[in-house]
Amino acid sequence: MNLDFSDDQKALQAQVRRFLAEKCPPAAVRAVLEGPAPYDRALYLGLAELGALGVAIPEEYGGMGLSHLELCLIAEELGRVVAPLPVASSIYLAAEFLLQAGSEAQKAKWLPRLASGEAVGAFAMVEGQGRMAPDKIQATVRSGRLSGVKSPVADGVAADFAIVAARAGPGRGENAISLFIVELAGAGVTRETLETIDPSLSYARLTFDGAPAEPLGAEGDGWRIAGQVQDRAAILMAFEQLGGADRTLIMARDYALERMAFGRPIGSFQAIKHMLADMYVSATLARSNCYYGAWALASGSSELPVAAATARVSATQAFQHCAKNNIQVHGGMGFTWAFDCHLYYRRSNALALALGSQSTWESLLIERMRTGNLEAAA
Amino acid sequence: MDFEDTPEEGAFRAKARAWIDANAPKHLEAELKRAGFASSGVESEDPMDAAKAWQKKKAQAGWACLHWPKAYGGGAYSPIERVIWGQEEGVYAALSGPFIIGHGMCGPTVMAWAKEAQKQRLLPPLAAGEEIWCQLFSEPAGGSDLAGLRTRAAPAADGAGDWIINGSKVWTSGAQHSQWGLLIARTDADVPKHKGLTMFFLRMDSPGVEVRPIKQANGQSGFNEVFFTDVRIPDAQRLGAVGQGWEVSLTTLMNERLSIGSGMSTGFPELFRFCLEAQIDGRPAVDDAAVRSRLAQFAVKQSGLKYTGMRAITALSKGETPGPENSIGKLVAGATMQELAMFALDLQGQAGVVQDADSPMNARFQAMLLRSPATRIEGGSDEILRNIIAERVLGLPGDIRVDKTVAFKDIPSGARAKA
Numbered sequence: 001m002n003l004d005f006s007d008d009q010k011a012l013q014a015q016v017r018r019f020l021a022e023k024c025p026p027a028a029v030r031a032v033l034e035g036p037a038p039y040d041r042a043l044y045l046g047l048a049e050l051g052a053l054g055v056a057i058p059e060e061y062g063g064m065g066l067s068h069l070e071l072c073l074i075a076e077e078l079g080r081v082v083a084p085l086p087v088a089s090s091i092y093l094a095a096e097f098l099l100q101a102g103s104e105a106q107k108a109k110w111l112p113r114l115a116s117g118e119a120v121g122a123f124a125m126v127e128g129q130g131r132m133a134p135d136k137i138q139a140t141v142r143s144g145r146l147s148g149v150k151s152p153v154a155d156g157v158a159a160d161f162a163i164v165a166a167r168a169g170p171g172r173g174e175n176a177i178s179l180f181i182v183e184l185a186g187a188g189v190t191r192e193t194l195e196t197i198d199p200s201l202s203y204a205r206l207t208f209d210g211a212p213a214e215p216l217g218a219e220g221d222g223w224r225i226a227g228q229v230q231d232r233a234a235i236l237m238a239f240e241q242l243g244g245a246d247r248t249l250i251m252a253r254d255y256a257l258e259r260m261a262f263g264r265p266i267g268s269f270q271a272i273k274h275m276l277a278d279m280y281v282s283a284t285l286a287r288s289n290c291y292y293g294a295w296a297l298a299s300g301s302s303e304l305p306v307a308a309a310t311a312r313v314s315a316t317q318a319f320q321h322c323a324k325n326n327i328q329v330h331g332g333m334g335f336t337w338a339f340d341c342h343l344y345y346r347r348s349n350a351l352a353l354a355l356g357s358q359s360t361w362e363s364l365l366i367e368r369m370r371t372g373n374l375e376a377a378a
Numbered sequence: 379m380d381f382e383d384t385p386e387e388g389a390f391r392a393k394a395r396a397w398i399d400a401n402a403p404k405h406l407e408a409e410l411k412r413a414g415f416a417s418s419g420v421e422s423e424d425p426m427d428a429a430k431a432w433q434k435k436k437a438q439a440g441w442a443c444l445h446w447p448k449a450y451g452g453g454a455y456s457p458i459e460r461v462i463w464g465q466e467e468g469v470y471a472a473l474s475g476p477f478i479i480g481h482g483m484c485g486p487t488v489m490a491w492a493k494e495a496q497k498q499r500l501l502p503p504l505a506a507g508e509e510i511w512c513q514l515f516s517e518p519a520g521g522s523d524l525a526g527l528r529t530r531a532a533p534a535a536d537g538a539g540d541w542i543i544n545g546s547k548v549w550t551s552g553a554q555h556s557q558w559g560l561l562i563a564r565t566d567a568d569v570p571k572h573k574g575l576t577m578f579f580l581r582m583d584s585p586g587v588e589v590r591p592i593k594q595a596n597g598q599s600g601f602n603e604v605f606f607t608d609v610r611i612p613d614a615q616r617l618g619a620v621g622q623g624w625e626v627s628l629t630t631l632m633n634e635r636l637s638i639g640s641g642m643s644t645g646f647p648e649l650f651r652f653c654l655e656a657q658i659d660g661r662p663a664v665d666d667a668a669v670r671s672r673l674a675q676f677a678v679k680q681s682g683l684k685y686t687g688m689r690a691i692t693a694l695s696k697g698e699t700p701g702p703e704n705s706i707g708k709l710v711a712g713a714t715m716q717e718l719a720m721f722a723l724d725l726q727g728q729a730g731v732v733q734d735a736d737s738p739m740n741a742r743f744q745a746m747l748l749r750s751p752a753t754r755i756e757g758g759s760d761e762i763l764r765n766i767i768a769e770r771v772l773g774l775p776g777d778i779r780v781d782k783t784v785a786f787k788d789i790p791s792g793a794r795a796k797a
Binding site for chain 2: 001002003004005006069249253256257264265267268270272273274276277278280281284285286287288289291292294295298299309310313314317359361362363365366367369370
């Protein structure tokens with residue numbers, strides 16, 4: 001039994017951390033937050049050059065052919081610097097969809113370009129308000145042409161293609177949903193940038209009007225595949241959330257040591273100390289749950305659905321908890337545009353919704369424990 | 379990153395399983411499985427006799443105190459082997475309750491500070507469950523502020539070099555069953571409070587020691603008051619130097635937090651089972667969205683503790699020492715258990731008030747509700763644990779201590795403490 005990453009994996013993580021410390025300072029995040037670019041293209045290509053994007057993509061498709069454990073640690077570093085990048089859309093989702101359900105030709109076409117950063121992928125599932133369910137999906141493919149509206153779609157403006165969940169064929173309920181690859185630069189696609197709570201990420205409304213759509217996986221199998229891939233992505237995103245939680249805890253700690261009030265550092269007051277201790281507890285529990293998720297993801301365990309929901313619920317809670325209390329510890333200064341606290345506060349709340357809200361994952365966790373894997377978590 | 383046994387771990391597991399299978403008191407298995415909250419559940423025989431018999435059997439076969447050296451009655455096994463043993467021992471581990479304080483806290487302190495001959499005399503019977511130890515630390519005037527304790531140890535007037543103890547301790551678990559006690563007392567009131575303490579061990583049947591059970595807020599009596607009236611302790615039973623008691627006590631307290639915190643139950647598996655059975659509007663409670671949300675939050679605390687423990691064991695097995703970060707175990711488990719018990723009673727509706735044989739799951743949630751306030755206090759209160767995390771893990775400054783440089787005798791004390 002060994003619940004830790006190897007020395008080689010930690011060395012890779014340290015390398016990525018050094019790279020990001022230099023290339024992704026808060027100023028780089030703010031450039032995307034305040035500017036027109038949907039993401040930091042130069043940073044993205046630099047990360048690709050480092051091998052970080054293709055770390056878990058097999059070598060035959062242009063990746064490094066390492067495991068998802070390495071990708072988990074890279075995700076943690078991306079979260080730590082609130083990287084303004086489409087890694088989740090392109091790598092945790094699009095690449096995983098291709099690996100799980102793509103044909104040989106689809107994998108050969110897209111995976112090398114995802115690994116090199118040349119292409120960006122997106123996942124277009126959501127249509128409007130509320131928890132996603134098969135019946136909410138109205139986008140439809142007939143005779144290879146997609147029509148409908150997907151919103152919000154993370155990285156929909158920057159993406160070269162999207163994996164789209166749409167109705168097709170005679171199936172009902174979950175079986176009515178199929179997946180398609182749609183090239184977004186082609187005919188029949190309109191993209192609009194959305195205003196969101198976190199402009200350091202980019203979200204779009206995609207309107208399809210007879211856009212050419214190529215099936216991904218079997219007809220009627222879309223909901224199942226999407227669930228499987230979202231579980232995998234949830235573990236990776238949990239590591240991003242963990243990195244963010246860790247960073248906001250340290251930001252708050254450092255400020256509490258330096259800020260003086262009533263003649264002493266505010267970090268010597270128990271009200272502040274106990275707040276920070278509770279943040280540490282959240283982050284530590286999340287780290288342990290994330291490691292469980294990483295193990296399940298890399299080992300292909302049957303516990304993966306429970307582990308994914310466990311890591312996800314725990315990491316969402318930890319990042320939201322640490323990011324909001326980080327502002328509290330900073331006091332009024334924490335609510336200024338100039339301080340970086342709001343970058344993390346925004347991101348913690350955006351990530352809490354991506355891939356499904358907290359209440360959705362809480363419900364999934366209990367449902368999955370009920371269907372037979374209680375021992376896994378208990 | 380691997381949860382599977384290595385071949386060596388697998389071989390150890392097989393060996394442990396075979397021995398347990400051949401030797402465990404199987405006639406008690408049904409009772410142990412039915413156990414309510416915080417008791418072994420043994421009723422068909424004296425529970426202390428049953429506990430001692432199982433401990434003795436384990437000791438004779440080298441399965442007691444797995445992490446202790448063999449010379450002191452242990453098994454000299456690795457941290458991971460200890461965990462594997464725990465998994466295999468299963469329900470029979472509930473029989474170890476009377477030995478937790480001795481094995482987890484007093485034993486390691488004796489091992490770190492006593493003379494070799496004393497260790498050879500004291501530790502093997504402690505490991506074998508033949509002698510039980512209690513920890514005489516907290517006092518009416520010294521709980522979280524342990525160093526404010528008032529029990530006095532003064533040199534005997536006859537010049538024999540012995541110490542004479544006067545004062546009282548509270549919250550002493552298992553004192554009524556103990557042969558030995560680990561005692562911290564004040565030897566000098568003229569220096570600041572942390573500097574005037576000294577650690578001793580003593581026979582609990584020494585003349586002048588009186589144990590009185592305390593009736594606790596939950597109606598049970600697991601804790602005691604212990605009174606000392608002119609109790610004589612030979613100087614040879616001192617641990618560490620005169621005035622070094624605070625330092626010695628830190629060995630005990632860190633082990634206390636580790637041994638209490640690791641593997642502590644939050645009650646989640648039981649709550650989950652209950653939510654499968656309980657009904658809301660004719661449907662299982664677990665189908666209700668609000669119930670799921672609460673359950674999920676409890677679930678990730680439970681699993682977070684479990685995997686934090688596994689990370690600590692991984693670190694141990696790589697030769698790293700467990701640090702103050704392990705304080706989170708009890709901090710999370712205690713508060714979670716209390717909230718979880720309140721939630722379970724809420725699901726029982728107005729009938730949740732009833733605590734009798736008809737209450738769901740042997741009334742364990744009612745018992746948990748009434749016991750959990752103590753879990754949040756014993757072995758370091760929630761607030762002390764948060765201070766430890768803030769100061770020793772996160773590196774924040776200590777609180778300003780108005781009594782730090784003042785001679786103990788000059789520190790103001792409240793009227794209640796004096797009484």
